[in-house]
Amino acid sequence: AQRHKLEILSRRGTQEDQLKFMYENVANPDFRRRLLQIFWDQGDFDEVLRLAKDGAVYDSERLGLVNDWHKWELKVYRQTCDYEGSLRLSQYFFFNGGRFAEEEYSMESMYHQMKSIVPKEGWKDFVETLLKEAAGNRLHHRKLYVYSQEKMWDRYMEYLRKTPVIFELDEAPVEVWTLYKDELIQLYTVCVKSFFQGASSRNAYCEGVSMLRKLINYGGRTEVGKIINEQKARTPRRPALLDELSKLEKEL
Numbered sequence: 001a002q003r004h005k006l007e008i009l010s011r012r013g014t015q016e017d018q019l020k021f022m023y024e025n026v027a028n029p030d031f032r033r034r035l036l037q038i039f040w041d042q043g044d045f046d047e048v049l050r051l052a053k054d055g056a057v058y059d060s061e062r063l064g065l066v067n068d069w070h071k072w073e074l075k076v077y078r079q080t081c082d083y084e085g086s087l088r089l090s091q092y093f094f095f096n097g098g099r100f101a102e103e104e105y106s107m108e109s110m111y112h113q114m115k116s117i118v119p120k121e122g123w124k125d126f127v128e129t130l131l132k133e134a135a136g137n138r139l140h141h142r143k144l145y146v147y148s149q150e151k152m153w154d155r156y157m158e159y160l161r162k163t164p165v166i167f168e169l170d171e172a173p174v175e176v177w178t179l180y181k182d183e184l185i186q187l188y189t190v191c192v193k194s195f196f197q198g199a200s201s202r203n204a205y206c207e208g209v210s211m212l213r214k215l216i217n218y219g220g221r222t223e224v225g226k227i228i229n230e231q232k233a234r235t236p237r238r239p240a241l242l243d244e245l246s247k248l249e250k251e252l
Helices: 002-012 015-024 029-042 045-058 063-079 083-096 107-117 120-136 140-149 153-162 166-171 174-179 181-198 202-218 221-232 239-251
Strands: none
Touching (some): 029 045, 107 120, 140 153, 202 221
């Protein structure tokens, strides 16, 4: 109904009438977006910033809209060379952006944006604040990304030791595998053994065998042989498991 009335005003009313109506109903996200674009085009960045901040507060329970309004804030900060505001919003999007494949607001893009803003002498301390926030919010992927970017291989490995998970071991950088190969093979072996203990279907056995193939590629051929023998000795016998393992043995 509001959009319909605005359409009527656009045909019969003045620009001022339209603006007044949109301001009176600014809680409507479409109207707020129109107002933001109007004042951006006019170069009234103070009003763009006010509308965006107001929207972030009003729609605080709707993350998608909050992100939309923060994007407008960030546009203003960049346009006006407000480095403090740009850094704050870049940090926000580092942890909350990148949805719907938005490259401009991706974790990677925001990380490089922050690094371009923070003075070199303060970057090390700033990185620690990012890691603290990532840990506090259990954003492990962000934490591992920072470790990789800053080449903190010892801390990357420390994390893997505490919480070894197959997909994170698979995603570990080549540098980590090079430095800690033997230990990673043992962690990977533990994860694979644990997986087989809970496997009970052919699909699961196939997935387990796929893990064994990866373990061989990592250099764990000896460990794979031991796992195969352990699984073949399990009782009661599992024909589907034995069948999948036999396929792998033929490749060895």
